[in-house]
Amino acid sequence: MTQCDTKTRILDSAEQLFAREGFHNTSLRAITSLADVNLASVNYHFGSKDALLQAVIERRLLPLNQIRETQIRGVLAQAKEEGIPPTAADLLRAFIEPTLEFRNSSPGAHDFISLIGRSLSEPDETVRNCFLALVLPIFQLLFKGLCEALPQLSPAILLTRLQFAIGTMSHVMCMGSLSVFNHPELPTPLDQNTLIQQLLKFVHAGLETPE
Amino acid sequence: MTQCDTKTRILDSAEQLFAREGFHNTSLRAITSLADVNLASVNYHFGSKDALLQAVIERRLLPLNQIRETQIRGVLAQAKEEGIPPTAADLLRAFIEPTLEFRNSSPGAHDFISLIGRSLSEPDETVRNCFLALVLPIFQLLFKGLCEALPQLSPAILLTRLQFAIGTMSHVMCMGSLSVFNHPELPTPLDQNTLIQQLLKFVHAGLETPE
């Protein structure tokens, strides 16, 4: 078992447990025993539990954000080339589709999305700030694009609505379809594809509605 | 200091700390020292930490839900009386306005709304289920009303969108305006009233958009 092996196994286990049980409800003992490594190795490789969380988030979020950024920049570039403003729908898709692809790419990625979906409303500042610092640049880029796409809306209102949209999306990413809604008296939930399609429609309509 | 005094002080302190620090990150010692009561009194009065959380949630959510229910039933009744379907906007307002009024009624209520706003995506089943069981009836009532208001939408899609709407609303309730968005390069956030008004517009537009 090489060094890299141990580190990755810790990251994988921590990701899974942080996502499913919550950060403060997950002990290092639970992580190391799931990863089948020694308890002390997490402090040896990462320094502390907080730093482990940081590493868990950065491992996936840095590459994901890079993809999102190139997608959004692609939409902006093509619009500029054609001499027309980008559409809000294209910008939203550029933001959310990489997230979905990534989420379906592996079980660990799925857990990870739950984790960051919850990070926005995380009470613990350590957790929240760690996440926020990494996504702020993307939010800013998306906001800039939406200002071009929807010039009829004032920037302040647009920013608020972007906040709503991000809230909705992370909520859905985080929970998929909620268990409560699996109820005999209610219709059966939609499949994954339709769900996402509806999600885009929903936030798109919300963003574009007149002031 | 009477029995009732001790109990409410524990509830108030627990509410504040659960909301601001998270359930698992809040110790009974932190609660009892903030409430200035003896450590053992929480187990004496409530039985356990889990039961205390349940009590914290029930104390506020039961009356709040009662108000929401009468408001929604009022909208439905008036529509029936006038022989026209209720509007989605009225139903949404009937759901969210009591929440807002309640949130502004006291600092403790504000903390409480943060707490339940996060409960939907709470990883811990104990916490989540405790909350979900109490709000399911309201969700069902709201859904029934929306089916009448928007008959052109299939129930399955409407349910999904209601889920989006609730996600958005609890997200906003929980965080108010996010600290990240207080950034020099971004417009200053809207005031509370405009924020809520925009929130209603946003989810209303999302709900009503064609399939």
Add this chain to the structure above:
DNA sequence: TCTTGATTTAAACACTTATTTGAAACGCCT
């Protein structure tokens, strides 16, 4: 006033927590 039940209190309980330590084991290069 004395008794009875409810409440409060300090202390202890039995675990779990994150983190540290020093020795053992490892791979790797000369």
Add this chain to the structure above:
DNA sequence: AGGCGTTTCAAATAAGTGTTTAAATCAAGA
């Protein structure tokens, strides 16, 4: 083979966790 830096390991540390206990305190009824 021997030495060296890196990694693993069991064990211990010190502090924190929810919960329980038994004595002390209180309010009120007989």
